[in-house]
Amino acid sequence: xxxxxxxxxxxxxxxxxxxxxxxxxxxxxxxxxxxxxxxxxxxxxxxxxxxxxxxxxxxxxxxxxxxxxxxxxxxxxxxxxxxxxxxxxxxxxxxxxxxxxxxxxxxxxxxxxxxxxxxxxxxxxxxxxxxxxxxxxxxxxxxxxxxxxxxxxxxxxxxxxxxxxxxxxxxxxxxxxxxxxxxxxxxxxxxxxxxxxxxxxxxxxxxxxxxxxxxxxxxxxxxxxxxxxxxxxxxxxxxxxxxxxxxxxxxxxxxxxxxxxxxxxxxxxxxxxxxxxxxxxxxxxxxxxxxxxxxxxxxxxxxxxxxxxxxxxxxxxxxxxxxxxxxxxxxxxxxxxxxxxxxxxxxxxxxxxxxxxxxxxxxxxxxxxxxxxxxxxxxxxxxxxxxxxxxxxxxxxxxxxxxxxxxxxxxxxxxxxxxxxxxxxxxxxxxxxxxxxxxxxxxxxxxxxxxxxxxxxxxxxxxxxxxxxxxxxxxxxxxxxxxxxxxxxxxxxxxxxxxxxxxxxxxxxxxxxxxxxxxxxxxxxxxxxxxxxxxxxxxxxxxxxxxxxxxxxxxxxxxxxxxxxxxxxxxxxxxxxxxxxxxxxxxxxxxxxxxxxxxxxxxxxxxxxxxxxxxxxxxxxxxxxxxxxxxxxxxxxxxxxxxxxxxxxxxxxxxxxxxxxxxxxxxxxxxxxxxxxxxxx
Numbered sequence: 316x317x318x319x320x321x322x323x324x325x326x327x328x329x330x331x332x333x334x335x336x337x338x339x340x341x342x343x344x345x346x347x348x349x350x351x352x353x354x355x356x357x358x359x360x361x362x363x364x365x366x367x368x369x370x371x372x373x374x375x376x377x378x379x380x381x382x383x384x385x386x387x388x389x390x391x392x393x394x395x396x397x398x399x400x401x402x403x404x405x406x407x408x409x410x411x412x413x414x415x416x417x418x419x420x421x422x423x424x425x426x427x428x429x430x431x432x433x434x435x436x437x438x439x440x441x442x443x444x445x446x447x448x449x450x451x452x453x454x455x456x457x458x459x460x461x462x463x464x465x466x467x468x469x470x471x472x473x474x475x476x477x478x479x480x481x482x483x484x485x486x487x488x489x490x491x492x493x494x495x496x497x498x499x500x501x502x503x504x505x506x507x508x509x510x511x512x513x514x515x516x517x518x519x520x521x522x523x524x525x526x527x528x529x530x531x532x533x534x535x536x537x538x539x540x541x542x543x544x545x546x547x548x549x550x551x552x553x554x555x556x557x558x559x560x561x562x563x564x565x566x567x568x569x570x571x572x573x574x575x576x577x578x579x580x581x582x583x584x585x586x587x588x589x590x591x592x593x594x595x596x597x598x599x600x601x602x603x604x605x606x607x608x609x610x611x612x613x614x615x616x617x618x619x620x621x622x623x624x625x626x627x628x629x630x631x632x633x634x635x636x637x638x639x640x641x642x643x644x645x646x647x648x649x650x651x652x653x654x655x656x657x658x659x660x661x662x663x664x665x666x667x668x669x670x671x672x673x674x675x676x677x678x679x680x681x682x683x684x685x686x687x688x689x690x691x692x693x694x695x696x697x698x699x700x701x702x703x704x705x706x707x708x709x710x711x712x713x714x715x716x717x718x719x720x721x722x723x724x725x726x727x728x729x730x731x732x733x734x735x736x737x738x739x740x741x742x743x744x745x746x747x748x749x750x751x752x753x754x755x756x757x758x759x760x761x762x763x764x765x766x767x768x769x770x771x772x773x774x775x776x777x778x779x780x781x782x783x784x785x786x787x788x789x790x791x792x793x794x795x796x797x798x799x800x801x802x803x804x805x806x807x808x809x810x811x812x813x814x815x816x817x818x819x820x821x822x823x824x825x826x827x828x829x830x831x832x833x834x835x836x837x838x839x840x841x842x843x844x845x846x847x848x849x850x851x852x853x854x855x856x857x858x859x860x861x862x863x864x865x866x867x868x869x870x871x872x873x874x875x876x877x878x879x880x881x882x883x884x885x886x887x888x889x890x891x892x893x894x895x896x897x898x899x900x901x902x903x904x905x906x907x908x909x910x911x912x913x914x915x916x917x918x919x920x921x922x923x924x925x926x927x928x929x930x931x932x933x934x935x936x937x938x939x940x941x942x943x944x945x946x947x948x949x950x951x952x953x954x955x956x957x958x959x960x961x962x963x964x965x966x967x968x969x970x971x972x973x974x975x976x977x978x979x980x981x982x983x984x985x986x987x988x989x990x991x992x993x994x995x996x
Contacts, residue, residue, distance in 0.1 A: 319496055320685045323503075324361075326488050330480075330691045332356055333367065334506050335683035340374050344382050348506070348550035349690045350404070350449050353475045354378075356688035378404070381451070383424040391425060396456045400470065403454055407472065408447030409437055420469055422454075423447060430454070430467045440474055445582040448553070449475045474553070480691060482698050489740045494747060498737060504686035505547065511680045513966055513987055515672075515845035518733070518754055522668055523547045525732030526585040526627035527555065528699040531613045532728055533663050535630040535762075537592060537650060538670015544631040548587035552693035555585035563588070565602050569615045570622060580609065580624040584697060592632025592650040603654050610663035625700070630664075638671050638794055642801035646768045647761065647794075658770040665725035666758035667765075669793065672846040672985065677969060699739065705731035707741065708748050712788075714756075717777040722759055729755035749788070752780065756790040764792065768805050797849050836954075838995050843964070845988040850964065851981035853888040856948065856956060859993055861892050863950035865900045870961035871943040874908035877970065879918045881962040884981065886922065890929055901926070903935035906943060949996075957992040964989050 323331050332355045337348055340355065354377060358370030382404045383391050395401040406423040409432050418437050420430040432443075442448050455468040489497060499509035501524075502517050509517060524547070526532045536544050549557040556579060568586070569578045579586050606628070609615045614623045634641070634650050641649050648661060655661075674680065705727035714723060733751045734743070743751070760778040767773045779789040795802045836858055843850060860866060866889070873882050886901065893899050908915040919935055926933040946961035965984045968977045976983040 317684075319499060322492070322496070323500055323685045326491055327687065330356070330688055331685045332359055332688050333684065334503060334681070334686050336367070336371060337506075338681075340371055340378065342375075342378070344378055344384070346378075346382065346404070347449060347553075349553055349693065350475045352688045353690050356690070383422070385424050385426075388424060388426045392427065395454050395467075399457075400453060400455045402451060404449070404451055404475070406447045407443060407450050407452060408445075409443040411444075419465075421447075422452075425454075427454075427465075427467050429465045430469050431465065432469055432472075436469075436472055440472075442474075442582050444576075445579055451475060475690075480694050480698075482695065485695055486740050489738075490742065494737065494743075500686065501692075501736065503682045503684050504689065504692050505551070506682055506686070507680055508682045508684070511674075511967055513845045513985075515754075515988070516674070516966075519668060519673060521733065521736050522666060522729070522754075522758070524696060524736055525666070525729065526587075526629050527552055527693065528696040528735050529627065529728055529732040530625040530700050531610075532627040532732065533610050533629075533665045534627070534668065535591075535664050535666075536668035536670045537632050537634050537647065538668075538673055539675065540633050541675040542670055542673040543676050544670060544673075545587065545589045548585060548589075548629060548631070551689050552585070552696070553690065554583060554693055554697055555587060556583045557587045557589050559589055563602070565599065565605055568602070569605060569609070577622065577624075580615070580626040581622075583626050584700070585627045585629060587629040587631060589631060590633075591630040591655075592634065593652060594650065596652040598652045598654040600654055603657060603660055607657070607660045607663060610660075631670075634670065639798050639801060642794065642798050642804070646765045648765055648769065656769065658766055658773070661762065661766055661769070662721060664762050666729050666755070667761040668758070669761065672793070674966075674985075696736075699735045702735060703731060704734035704738075704741075707731075707734050707738075707743070708752050711745050711748060712752060712780045712782055715777050715779045715781075717779075719776065722763060722776060722778075725759040725762070726752075726755045729758055753788070753790055756780070757792050760790060761792045761794070764795070764802070771805060793844055793847055796844060797847055836993075839993050841991045841993075843986050843989050843991075846966070846985045848985055849982050850984075850986050851888070852885050852962075853891060854982070855991065856885075857888060857892045859954045859956060860889060860948075860950060863899065863952050863954075864897070865902070865951040867902045867904065867949045868947075868962075869904045869943060869949075870946045870958070871906040871938070872946075872961055872963060873903060873905040874910075874915055876918070878963060879915070879922070880970070881965075883922055885962055886926055886931060886933070890931065893930070895930070898930045898932065900932045900934075903933070904938055904943065905935065906939070907937040953996050955994045955996050957994060958989070959991075960987060960989040963987070 332352055336355050336359055337351050341351055351374075354374045355370065358373045359367050361367060361370075381402050391401070391403060403422070403425060405425050407420050408423070409418050409420050411417075412419050412429075418432040418434065419428070420432045420443070421428045422430070437443060440448060451473045452469060453471040455470050456466050457468055458466045492500065498517050498521070502509040502512065502520055505520055507520065512520070522534070523536070526534055538544065545557055548555050558579070566572070567578050569580060570576070571578070605615050609624070610628060613625070614621050616622070632650060636649070638647070641647050647667070648656065708730060714726065718726070730751055733755065737743075737751070738747070756778050760776075763773070763776055763778075767775060777789075779787055781787050868882070868885070872878050882903065889899060889901065903919075923933045946958045948956040948958065964986050965981065966987055968984055969975060970978060972978055
């Protein structure tokens with residue numbers, strides 16, 4: 316990460332900022348991230364520590380002198396009166412007073428209204444007319460005895476956003492980064508530490524950016540609380556607006572028939588509905604109907620004229636049930652208000668982000684390295700709305716003819732968005748293109764599969780594609796792999812419907828009860844997808860270890876604390892499956908830790924002492940670093956288990972929080988992508 320930070324700072328000099336600085340300067344200022352990073356980008360876009368500290372002091376001074384806190388508004392108004400003029404940072408909105416034929420500004424925090432604004436300013440910044448814009452403004456005070464004239468005068472106004480950028484340089488500089496480096500840079504720019512996320516989780520975070528770079532893109536994300544679903548739409552870009560799903564009206568969102576004033580979709584690139592879920596919410600049926608038409612046709616009409624807009628629609632909300640519960644009893648859309656349980660509305664959604672795969676945000680997940688100033692990235696993404704990358708896979712892969720036009724359009728828009736974000740220079744390998752295509756297909760399949768549960772008139776779709784050699788690739792959602800028993804149930808059925816042809820994926824590898832019938836063990840190869848849950852050492856290895864008196868584990872990476880803890884959990888699983896009257900011998904072959912060898916030996920000694928007391932004789936030896944290549948488990952009763960990741964199969968979780976089930980039970984942890992092969996020797 317340090318090397319990547321140096322590379323970012325050199326190649327994008329002046330356009331990056333250290334992400335931990337935002338927290339440092341924010342204090343109690345309730346101001347969006349893009350406003351703070353605009354200021355930090357002016358004064359802290361460097362890797363020189365002294366310059367950064369000086370810049371932080373400058374930004375703090377600017378905020379302390381010019382940012383308007385609501386509880387200090389009276390003091391600021393007094394300052395303006397006494398000085399005659401003062402610069403303020405505030406959210407400003409403008410309305411047309413049709414009685415005086417003047418535009419009048421209102422300052423959100425400062426609390427002043429009816430401040431005259433000239434027509435040229437409004438024409439240059441039309442978003443002032445809708446919900447307001449954060450600005451740096453010079454405000455003057457000139458008292459007059461004419462009560463019809465406001466003493467407040469707006470002498471200058473500058474929206475806090477990037478004034479210019481070099482798009483071609485952005486595309487050209489992308490070529491100097493590997494795909495992994497570029498994805499990590501984007502994740503850091505959002506504000507997260509990429510080391511805390513797997514590849515699939517990083518792509519999930521990047522999907523949240525697609526509405527900013529793809530016109531008329533319809534996205535939904537439902538999941539547990541605290542996963543940062545709405546953060547990116549409120550803090551990331553000055554071109555997106557976050558509204559409460561229960562508060563918006565047809566007139567506010569689309570057009571006011573009385574005034575003829577166009578609504579939010581005419582001014583913003585992204586309109587995000589927060590708190591969209593909630594079965595008991597009252598929803599205007601007219602809003603649902605006009606949303607359906609807009610999401611399908613990019614146009615809307617309220618009986619006067621038909622208008623078009625380009626705003627993408629995003630819906631985020633919290634789920635109240637677990638995924639298996641939703642699949643068994645209802646559908647993955649079950650938490651939406653009743654009026655949104657409309658198959659025509661849901662069919663307009665291009666991608667469903669599985670919010671249950673996104674970790675609840677913890678302190679260590681935030682980045683302290685360099686990333687793009689978010690306003691710069693927001694402008695780049697906005698410029699990308701003029702480009703179309705949806706055909707970049709068509710020379711290599713062909714979607715199944717079974718995929719309908721609306722499904723195909725959804726897949727193409729998601730693919731185009733991810734390609735713009737990750738490969739704006741167009742240089743992606745066939746494998747990378749396939750990865751993006753798989754992800755795009757899965758997101759749409761999740762929508763369509765749930766529609767089939769809700770509305771039986773929808774036919775089953777074969778979500779697959781073929782390559783140039785006519786090899787077929789079938790796409791499954793992660794929930795389909797984890798819960799095949801419930802996934803294909805329809806709401807009208809009492810029993811599980813007929814399952815599709817088995818792909819060989821493991822259905823449930825969590826621990827089984829001792830009373831379950833013993834299945835005949837076979838040679839097999841298992842592929843686990845990233846973020847898949849329900850996996851445990853006991854369920855995965857247990858049947859093949861049962862009855863073995865000697866087990867040899869070869870893994871060069873039993874060094875760090877979390878790796879040694881993994882090995883301890885492996886022994887715990889063995890302790891649960893072995894007969895109490897039997898003894899087992901476990902030998903570990905690993906490599907010595909070159910950083911903390913004494914601590915590694917101490918931990919292994921502790922494990923040995925503990926294992927001896929329960930009938931497990933534990934020994935180990937160190938092989939020279941680099942001499943161990945394969946990772947596997949070998950038993951004395953004829954089985955070899957080949958592990959491509961060794962025992963390190965789980966994603967990071969908070970080991971210090973002893974009151975989370977992910978800490979206590981392996982089956983509640985999301986996995987890394989890995990493969991296991993069981994071989995009879």
